[in-house]
Amino acid sequence: MEMLVGIEDNDEGKLEESGIDRSSSALSSPKQIANPVVYKLVRVEGDGRLVPATDDELIEVEDFLEFDQIEMGFDADTGLHEGCSSIERSSSEKLQLECLEDTAEADQGKLNARLQYIEQMLQKVKEEEKLRLACASPGLSYVNVDSQCSAADLPVMDGITQCDAFFQEIIPSSAPSLNNSHSDQSQNIGGCSRPSEGQMESGSSTSAVYSTLKPDFSMIKGEICLDKLSIRELHELFKVTFGRETTVKDKQWLKRRIAMSLTNSCNVAATTFIVKDNKLVKKCEEGSDGNVDAVLFKDIAAGEEDINCKDSSCAEGTGNEDNQVVSGKTLRSHEVEHDLCWENRQIEQRAAKRIRKPTRRYIEELSESESRDHNPRLLSSNRSMELEHVSPNPYNGPTKNDFSEGRTPVTRFDSLGGSSIYIPCVSRIRRCRPRKNIMPLMNDMMSSQKFRQSGGMVEVANSSNKVFGEHDSQEDEGRDEVLKSRSLPAKFQQRFTFEQKDEQSPTLDRIELRQESRLRKADLSSNSSDDNIVTVPTSKGGMRRKHHRAWTLAEVVKLVEGVSRCGAGRWSEIKRLSFASYSYRTSVDLKDKWRNLLKASSAQAASDEGMNSRKHGTVPIPEPILVRVRELAGKNSQVPASFSSSKLTACTGVADDDDRSEYL
DNA sequence: CTTAGGG
DNA sequence: CCCTAAG
Structure with missing residues (x-):
């Protein structure tokens, strides 16, 4: 019953941010951004009305969007052309659109035919739409409309109202030929966006028409075709395509817009999303890069919709809840075909994500560590x-x-x-x-x-x-x-x-x-x-x-020094002052070492031997140091805690300097 | 957390 | 060096 529609506005960085607000605002008044890719999510109610997506819904689609975005970023360069071809590939049943190849040669004469064709299609779509609406619950499906890839060459939709216009149009149209029931003829239908004003025609007639027109349609697809059109013609085409007049004079824009719609229709066929377990899954985009520029457009084919209706009727709430997306139900045949690619894609997505995240983290961590x-x-x-x-x-x-x-x-x-x-x-x-x-x-x-x-x-x-x-x-x-x-x-x-x-x-x-x-x-x-x-x-x-880091003489010296300055017991101070450069020596270590030194010194004094007496493995501690230790020890015992405070300050400064000079 | 002490 | 109890 509900469709989630994501409109990609070309704002590459904001997918995730786009939330309900955005979607709503977008619908009403799209922003004019040069190349922004913005995804807007909306839900299409049974009656065709758009409702801002809820957070939950956004979350569900988040992955998808993210993916999409990424993909776009990377593949932005791939032209529509590629997308089309890919689409063709991926969906045998779909439209056989020869993107640029044919189009390049298209002439105006063909154009007219195409326009005609388009109109017919539109009508059909409209009709289907109505049916669908009548049915009431298409099931929950998510549609991601990509208005345009901001990236570079791809046609960009700069138009102000593009989003919404586009959006509106697309929604009603829904996808065309996903389901087999329609057979080849239906395939030809590009589920283009179109005005809801279309007339209703009988499905059979429509299909027939399509089949015949099919060739032309394909021709129309490429941008190249559009290039040859005059503004006026473009306007016409635009009108036909979108069901409304346009005042836009920008030829480029018109072309893009039109191309987009066409592309989308193509994509529709090629791209389908499945909702599983409340997650939106993109289906079969992979085969082609087309998705990239074409944008992912998931739509529900009209035929599918019909099916959906049936399904819904059969399995009311539950069916929907299961989230068997349109594609799932209706497009099964398609799914099968695309499954493979879809899966691959999914895998790719995941891989990409995995990689990406780590990278980011890695970077962050590095920076952190550095800082x-x-x-x-x-x-x-x-x-x-x-x-x-x-x-x-x-x-x-x-x-x-x-x-x-x-x-x-x-x-x-x-x-x-x-x-x-x-x-x-x-x-x-x-x-x-x-x-x-x-x-x-x-x-x-x-x-x-x-x-x-x-x-x-x-x-x-x-x-x-x-x-x-x-x-x-x-x-x-x-x-x-x-x-x-x-x-x-x-x-x-x-x-x-x-x-x-x-x-x-x-x-x-x-x-x-x-x-x-x-x-x-x-x-x-x-x-x-x-x-x-x-x-x-x-x-x-x-x-x-576990292991010891043997105390070096230098360390010992420092320790002694520190003790003499700060006094024994102020280990943390000493640590800070004299062992700043030794990260591995903790105050406790210092204390322990000192204890050992004291022991050693006393022992030595007793034996009077000095280093020789020590065990071979041990570091020989120079006599002078031991002596000093002894002195300090005596001092400490004599002057327990009193003097420490006064000396502390002095010690600090000195210690720091020493430390630095020595180690830095 | 820093010390002090025992292991 | 480790661990823990105390302040």
Whole structure:
């Protein structure tokens, strides 16, 4: 009973926006926009009256519109010509329109014949329309009228009232030859838009006429034909076509308008939409690009309408509700033919969408990462993504697989990569979200170097749980004795918590490490080189960065410095001041390290040995530093909290400067 | 969130 | 390094 009509006004960017208001306004007073593609949705009531589409309806058609729009954008160049041919192809039953080929040669003599033909058609259409109306409920169908493709060459409808005129005309006309019942003759009918004033003729006669006229009609189709017409002739044609006079002097416009209508009729045949499950589906546009310029016009063939009427009568409300679109019911034969192409198209659409969206996102993310530090938002986005992926199986205890399976969405990967790329240095924000995916990307970026580790990481993750302990130790080689000594593996396995913090940090860390190593190779000697950052899957589904990032001498020095300035305990301050460039060191890390230093210093003092006493794997801490630590420790104990505040300010400024000078 | 402490 | 309890 209702038809949804979408009018595309050529405003490429506004499809989605176009809402009810627009549709209504459009109908009453179309905007004059040079090349705007605007879709307007309206519903055609049984009585032929147009009603603005509701939001729901819009939503239903949204995909379609979007698609359409896109398509248009891309294929805009394809001329009507192509569209026609395609149409022809796609719908064997439909009009056999030879678009440009014949038309090019068309002469005025033919024109007249064509006009005549058109008139006849119009009449027929009108007649059909009436029948349809009489029937009352055509069923819910969506019609997308594309007034014109704004894109470039395609004929554009600039006319002010085009939309509505066009619209009105089209609606009544409805589609022609979709259904087989009419046979070949009916096929010829281009469901052109036409005035409702037409007379009613008997179907049989009409069909006959059409069949004979068919050739001419085809001729008419192309723009070329129109080109040869004078304005007056165009006016005539226009009148015939649209059932009304026009005062427009613009030849171009007239041609376009007429061409459009014709095209649409063609399209009608070729293009059909099916409503399924409340969704509008475009049928068989694919075969041709024609849709693009021609615009998708879904219409209900007159014949179909008849059928619809029947159907409706048979299955009243339910039938409609099912949303068996006209095409579905009436056009079945057609459908079959077009199904294939339709499906392809659909697939294409989907593919396109999929691709598109990701791209957009990707871009956004990149920009985000660039603009900011990459943390906050990324995190959020990542999170959401993760959730999505994970949703299937949230977390099953210690899930190692979880990680590999659900956790590594491609998209995320990209985004991460992108973000990671930009973040070589620093993120003051504590640790970033865990990112396993980054690794690959990093590899690309950094090419060789230390990334093999990353590979290791990935493996670990994927393998699910190789326990990092072993992994780490192997890879670590000489880095941290502490780790080795510890029973980390066991612990981690038990825990398996997904931490958000680190995945990214690893990357950063590496990078930073590298920088650091370069900057201060001397100090580091043994440990700085790199680390292996291993991520351990946790029960919660997060990954935790398990491995140690060995503390470099430089870091230790900074830490000591920071402590001396700000005092022990003000870890966050120190972190901010002195470790801004080390994203991977958290205030807690600092604290821990300090604790260790104190221990070490005391131990050393006791043994009096210094570095030698230390275990081979450990970083030798220069005596001076230990001494200083000792001093500070003493200081702290002596002067707990009192002085901190006063010094704090001073520290800040200095620290920052130092930091910068050193690392930037 | 930052600290402090235990593991 | 991780985790948790406290403030």
